[in-house]
Each structure stands twice: as C-alpha cells, then as structure tokens.
Amino acid sequence: MINPQWLRSFTVLAEVGNFTRTANRLGVTQAAISQHIGHLEEQLGPLLIRRSRQMDLTPAGHSLLAYCHELEQAQKRLQLRLSEGEKTKGEVSLITPGSSGLFLYPLLLSLQQAHPELAMRHRFAPNADILQAVLDNHYEMGLVSIKPDSTHLVAEHFAEEPLELIVPAGHNPQSWQDLQQLGFIDHPDGHNMATRLLTRAYPGFRSILDIPTRGFTNQVGLILEPVARGLGFTVLPRYARKAFAHSSAIKVITLEYNTMDSLWLIYRAEWPLSARAKYAVEYLKQQLAAMALV
Amino acid sequence: MINPQWLRSFTVLAEVGNFTRTANRLGVTQAAISQHIGHLEEQLGPLLIRRSRQMDLTPAGHSLLAYCHELEQAQKRLQLRLSEGEKTKGEVSLITPGSSGLFLYPLLLSLQQAHPELAMRHRFAPNADILQAVLDNHYEMGLVSIKPDSTHLVAEHFAEEPLELIVPAGHNPQSWQDLQQLGFIDHPDGHNMATRLLTRAYPGFRSILDIPTRGFTNQVGLILEPVARGLGFTVLPRYARKAFAHSSAIKVITLEYNTMDSLWLIYRAEWPLSARAKYAVEYLKQQLAAMALV
DNA sequence: TGCCCTTGATAAGAATACCTTATGATTAAT
DNA sequence: ATTAATCATAAGGTATTCTTATCAAGGGCA
Incomplete structure (x- = not known):
C-alpha cells in the first residue's frame, strides 16, 4: 500500500x-x-x-x-x-406534485437554457412518494403541499397562493349542487385542491366523488380550456389561472374565505442543499414573484 | 492526507x-x-x-x-x-552508427508498419556519442562496434559479420597501392571499417588517409553504386553488400584473414530493457538471420 | 595530495498512527 | 422483557514514520 x-x-x-x-x-x-x-x-x-x-x-x-x-x-x-462553487453546473433533481410541477417545469427548462451545464431531472408524484424519494436520496429536493414532520427532512416554505374556483364565463353557481350540474374538470392535484376549497366554501359538501368528472388533463395550459368552453369547473392556484390566455372565457367565483395552497420545499436535513439546487430554488421563487405582479 | x-x-x-x-x-x-x-x-x-x-x-x-x-x-x-506486457506499444529508442543504422532503420520501420502503436526513435552517431546517449538515458538502446567496459551498461552481442573489400567487377588489386589508384568510396563508418580490414590484409598499410577519397554517401543503398561504376572501392559488412541489387557489377576480394564486424547492443544495467525494446531487438536479429541465408 | 563541504544512506530511538480488545448504546425481532 | 446484531468509542498494544546521529562518497579548492 x-x-x-x-x-x-x-x-x-x-x-x-x-x-x-x-x-x-x-x-x-x-x-x-x-x-x-x-x-x-x-x-x-x-x-x-x-x-x-x-x-x-x-x-x-x-x-x-x-x-x-x-x-x-x-x-x-x-x-x-x-465544493460549494458550482452553482451553474451539474444536475438539479426535483420531484413535485402534478399541477405545480407542470407549471414549474417550463421555468426549470428556461433556467437550463440560460445555463446549459445544468441538467434538470424532474418527476411528478403524489405527496407520499415525494417524501420517500427525498428520504431515499433519489431526488435532492421535493415540493409538497403538506409540511412533513420528520427529523430527516428540512421543510422550507416555498410558495403560498390562494386556490380559486374557476367556472365558465357567465356562470354563477349558488351551491355545490350547481357545480354538480356543471361537472368537474380534473387534473393531477384536482381532487386534493377541490376537496379543500369546496368543504370550506359549501358547508354541506362532503366529497368530490359526488360530482361527476367531466374531463382530465395533465397539461397545465390545457386545464382551463374545457372550463372556457363551458364543459365544467375546476380548482387551481391563482398563479396557474393567471397564466391562462383566454381569461374572458372564464370566471373566478369570489368566496367568503380564502383557501390557501402552500408549497413546501423539502430536502435532507443531514447535509446542506447543493449550491446549484439553491440557485434553482431562488430562480423559481423570483419567477413566481414576478408573475404575482402581473 | x-x-x-x-x-x-x-x-x-x-x-x-x-x-x-x-x-x-x-x-x-x-x-x-x-x-x-x-x-x-x-x-x-x-x-x-x-x-x-x-x-x-x-x-x-x-x-x-x-x-x-x-x-x-x-x-x-x-x-x-x-508491466512487461506492452511489447507492441510505445516508443522504441535506438541510437546506432551510421552504416549499420542506415541498414537497420528500414527494418525498424517495417516493424512499426506491422505494429502501428510502436514509435521508432532513431539516431545516427559515432560510438562515443552512442555510449553517452544511453548513459544519459536519452536512448534506451544503442549499437556500438566496440564493447564498452562500464558498470552502468550491459553489452550484449548483437551481430557479427565479416567485413568485405568490395571493388568494381573485373578489378583485382594485388596491393593497397592498387587500391590507392582506385580510390576510396567513404561512408559514415568507412574509415573505421577500412582501417581495420586494410591493416590486416596489407601489412604495409598505415592509414586510410593515404588513400584518396573518391566519394561519400550516407545512403546504404547508394554506397556500392559508385563502386559498381568503377569509381572506387569500399569496405562494408557482408549483410550490406548482399543487399546490393547489381551484384554482377562488383567483386568481393577474398582475403587471407577475415575481419569481423561485431555489433554490441548496449543498454542501462540499472534497469531491465523494456518489453517492446526486447521485442524490437529480437525482430532485428531475426531479419539479419534471414538475410544471412540469402 | 589533503582538507572541507555537501549529499545521501542507514541505524537507532522517539513520536505518531493504526490496529485490536473491550465496552456500552441503540435497534429490531421474538 | 430478552436476545442478537450493529456501530461508536476508549484504552492499550503494535506498526510505521519521523528525527538525530553517523558514515561513506564525491567534488571543489588551496
């Protein structure tokens, strides 16, 4: 030796x-x-x-x-x-829920375009799978809508947006039965978001399963398309609705209480987030803040 | 650390x-x-x-x-x-006297053609420079016509060929004065070889300087050309004479005693010859043996 | 030639690093 | 609750590495 x-x-x-x-x-x-x-x-x-x-x-x-x-x-x-130095080089791995991930992923790709030595590895998964993937060290970061209680994970507040009840323009539902008539346009986080908003807005509402699903898509840009055409209603975060091009074809129902959609950034507690992951997170936060001003 | x-x-x-x-x-x-x-x-x-x-x-x-x-x-x-394994890859460095080197170099190039990952580095030099270059570790091997007495060098017998007195066809010199009339065709080892052969063949002969030089070339293939044309005589090892194409235009004078031209392969005693150098040496020896049979 | 200085190898002892043995804490399985 | 497996750590034994001292060899100079 x-x-x-x-x-x-x-x-x-x-x-x-x-x-x-x-x-x-x-x-x-x-x-x-x-x-x-x-x-x-x-x-x-x-x-x-x-x-x-x-x-x-x-x-x-x-x-x-x-x-x-x-x-x-x-x-x-x-x-x-x-070293901590390499913030624009190497892999950034992120696992997110469906809808926020679909929204954030194009932003990640823009970042990669600006820094070609970064490599984005992204995957959609439900909350439970996200936690496990980060604990298993398969992904460096995850976004979840429920703050985890684990000594192995750090959870940083990432974003907070009100959820909105979005119906076709000209509709004015007075009860959840009106929404039942309309039908639900589902998406990857559809059930979760709709349940949280509707139980808060309509005291007699019990389950999203009582409402017929009139559509499903996992394309963020397409979720509001059937809504604009009168095919049903949906529930989305404000930033997602604001990104829809044909805003005159949809309507946001004002509710007595806001239901907030929180996102938590999670990563392993045992070691610090890499420089490039931090950089990507800051970039995403900046982009969300810029969109909130629109 | x-x-x-x-x-x-x-x-x-x-x-x-x-x-x-x-x-x-x-x-x-x-x-x-x-x-x-x-x-x-x-x-x-x-x-x-x-x-x-x-x-x-x-x-x-x-x-x-x-x-x-x-x-x-x-x-x-x-x-x-x-390791000893790489016998057909890497550099083979050899330094030789002029005439034997000129003869051997094409053989080395043939070896390189057969094994393109070998690289031949070759140089002509007089005996003293050859010794120094090997001692200085500038060349791994050298060929010399005088066996060195040095603790730093190994000297292996490489080849032994009789030297020949070669005159134009039809000539029959009876004394060195006849050769003086003819004139000497010189080459890089011409003086050395001629001195050794002539002092042995003609008792009254003192120095090659007593004979006018009628030509010089460092191309092995060209040394015997002027001899064939009657321009002078020369002294060469048998293998070099045998390689001449127009043998009918020249004549070898038979002498009472053979003068042998010995070549010694030298390399550093402190470490073994590399596998590829050994391989090259074996190849050269085989080629010389094959030519001896012609 | 003799003397002096420089340089590297080697022996012996001091200092340090690395290994083993022993022990305790933690976890999981029964 | 008990047992077994696993890992961390302390203490002591062993191995390695370092320093000090010495000697041999070579070169330069008077």
Whole structure:
C-alpha cells in the first residue's frame, strides 16, 4: 500500500533533483525523504539513477511521476465536486406534485437554457412518494403541499397562493349542487385542491366523488380550456389561472374565505442543499414573484 | 492526507452496506472500519447516512466513491506501464552508427508498419556519442562496434559479420597501392571499417588517409553504386553488400584473414530493457538471420 | 595530495498512527 | 422483557514514520 506522502516526496524530488532541498521544501528531514524513496523503490523497482551532480528518472520513475499527476487531477476533481462553487453546473433533481410541477417545469427548462451545464431531472408524484424519494436520496429536493414532520427532512416554505374556483364565463353557481350540474374538470392535484376549497366554501359538501368528472388533463395550459368552453369547473392556484390566455372565457367565483395552497420545499436535513439546487430554488421563487405582479 | 486504506474501507462499505461485513471482507475489525470512516468524515464531511436497515451515501459520499474509482483506474494504468506486457506499444529508442543504422532503420520501420502503436526513435552517431546517449538515458538502446567496459551498461552481442573489400567487377588489386589508384568510396563508418580490414590484409598499410577519397554517401543503398561504376572501392559488412541489387557489377576480394564486424547492443544495467525494446531487438536479429541465408 | 563541504544512506530511538480488545448504546425481532 | 446484531468509542498494544546521529562518497579548492 503506497503512502501518499511517499508520492508527494517523489514528485517534489523529481522536480528539485536533490534530496536535501526536497526535505527543506517539504519541511521534513533528508533521512525521511530517503526512506520514502526507499519504500517506493522496494515496491516498484529502481526509480532514480543517482548521479553525482543530479539524478535521472528511470522509465519506471517516469511512469510513477505520470501516475502522481493523475492522482493530483483526480483530487482536484474531488475538491470541485465537494465544493460549494458550482452553482451553474451539474444536475438539479426535483420531484413535485402534478399541477405545480407542470407549471414549474417550463421555468426549470428556461433556467437550463440560460445555463446549459445544468441538467434538470424532474418527476411528478403524489405527496407520499415525494417524501420517500427525498428520504431515499433519489431526488435532492421535493415540493409538497403538506409540511412533513420528520427529523430527516428540512421543510422550507416555498410558495403560498390562494386556490380559486374557476367556472365558465357567465356562470354563477349558488351551491355545490350547481357545480354538480356543471361537472368537474380534473387534473393531477384536482381532487386534493377541490376537496379543500369546496368543504370550506359549501358547508354541506362532503366529497368530490359526488360530482361527476367531466374531463382530465395533465397539461397545465390545457386545464382551463374545457372550463372556457363551458364543459365544467375546476380548482387551481391563482398563479396557474393567471397564466391562462383566454381569461374572458372564464370566471373566478369570489368566496367568503380564502383557501390557501402552500408549497413546501423539502430536502435532507443531514447535509446542506447543493449550491446549484439553491440557485434553482431562488430562480423559481423570483419567477413566481414576478408573475404575482402581473 | 487521506490514507489509501481508508478509501479501500469506504469503497467496500459502500458496496456491502454494513460495517461488520466490510470488516470481515477486509480481514480487520469493525472498530478499524469505524475509525477509517470517521477519519474520512473528519476531512470531507458526512459521507454516510446511518439507517437501521442499511446505509445511504450522501452526495459527498457519492463523490468520494467516484474519486475512489478514478484512483483504481490510475493504479491500473500504472501497473500496465510498469508491466512487461506492452511489447507492441510505445516508443522504441535506438541510437546506432551510421552504416549499420542506415541498414537497420528500414527494418525498424517495417516493424512499426506491422505494429502501428510502436514509435521508432532513431539516431545516427559515432560510438562515443552512442555510449553517452544511453548513459544519459536519452536512448534506451544503442549499437556500438566496440564493447564498452562500464558498470552502468550491459553489452550484449548483437551481430557479427565479416567485413568485405568490395571493388568494381573485373578489378583485382594485388596491393593497397592498387587500391590507392582506385580510390576510396567513404561512408559514415568507412574509415573505421577500412582501417581495420586494410591493416590486416596489407601489412604495409598505415592509414586510410593515404588513400584518396573518391566519394561519400550516407545512403546504404547508394554506397556500392559508385563502386559498381568503377569509381572506387569500399569496405562494408557482408549483410550490406548482399543487399546490393547489381551484384554482377562488383567483386568481393577474398582475403587471407577475415575481419569481423561485431555489433554490441548496449543498454542501462540499472534497469531491465523494456518489453517492446526486447521485442524490437529480437525482430532485428531475426531479419539479419534471414538475410544471412540469402 | 589533503582538507572541507555537501549529499545521501542507514541505524537507532522517539513520536505518531493504526490496529485490536473491550465496552456500552441503540435497534429490531421474538 | 430478552436476545442478537450493529456501530461508536476508549484504552492499550503494535506498526510505521519521523528525527538525530553517523558514515561513506564525491567534488571543489588551496
């Protein structure tokens, strides 16, 4: 087993060409250097030709010197990987619920376009799967709508948007039965959002299953299309509704109480979020804030 | 300074997922493994998440594992460079006298054609320079016509060929004065060879300088051309004469005593000849043997 | 030639690193 | 509650690495 200190001594010796000056350079005695080289030669055969004025490397010596340089390069690469510096390089892995993920993913892709050395790895999943994926270290970050209570996870407040009841323009439902007549346009987080909003808005409402589903899509840009055409109602966060192009074809029902849709960013508590993941999170927050002003 | 044994323990632990089994695998105690990982974590931060059923690598742990694999590859490359295995890859460096070198170089090039990963580095030089170049480790091998007496050099007998006195066809010199009339066709080893042969063949002969030089060339294939045209005589090893195409235009004078031209292969005594150099030497010897049969 | 200085190898002892043994805490299974 | 497995840590034993001291060899200078 080759001691790295031996290799260090060899490298400097090859450069300096003199045991005594190598020892001074490394802050040890000449005898230590002599021993280091002796150890290396025991294992690898003659590395140096000692001549009175200077020394020459044998072919094996040259090979070992090349190996030392390779080790240095590998170590530099390790330092780089461990460093905090690389915020625009490498993989960003994020797992999100369906609807917010569909909305955020194009933003992530814009970030990647701006920094091509970033690689976005994203996946949609329900809340429970998101927690497990982050705990299993399959994804560095996740977004969930329920704050987890786990010592292994950090949960940072990411976004808070009111949920909105969106119906076709000209409709004015007075009860949840009116909505039952209309029908529900579902999406990946449809059930969760609609249940939370409707139980709060209509005291007699029990379950979204009492309302017939009139459509389903997992394309954010398409969820409000059937609503605009009078095919049903849906429940979405405000930022998603604001992104819809034909706002005159839909209507937001004002309710007595707001139902907020919170998103929590989760990551492992045992180690810090990587620089690039932090960078991506800040970028997403900025983009959401910019859209809130529209 | 990271101890390679620590890295070895980490690599096996990452594979096995359990301190106790890693210890068994490596033939040390569990406490030793625990210490190794502890040392690594001191320097590099958390590498493992200890879970009850198995353990997970942190991102830093993954980076370190990649580093370990890079080190393994570098070590393999070192072993390969130090090994005897690479006999048809890499540089073969040879320094020779002019005439034998001119003859041997095309053979070396044929070898390189057969094995394109070999690289021939060749140079012509007089005997003294050849010795120095090998001692200086500028060339791995040299050919000399005088066996050196040096503790730093190994001298192996390489070839032995009679020197021949070659005159134009139809000539029949009876004394060296006849040759003086004819004139000498010189080449890089011309003086050396002619002196040795003529002092042996003609007792009154003193110096090649007593004979006018009628030509000089350093192209082996061209040395005998002026001889064939009657412009002068020359002295060459038999293998060189045999390679001449127009043998009917020249004549070899039979002498009472043979003068042999010995070639010695020299290389450094402190380390063995590389596999590829050995291979090249064997190839050259075979080619010379094959030509001796023609 | 003799003397002096520099340099590297090596022996011996001091200092440090690494390993083993022993122990305790934690977790999971029964 | 008990048992077994696993890991962390303290303490002591062993191995390795370092320093100090010494000697041999070579080169330069008077």
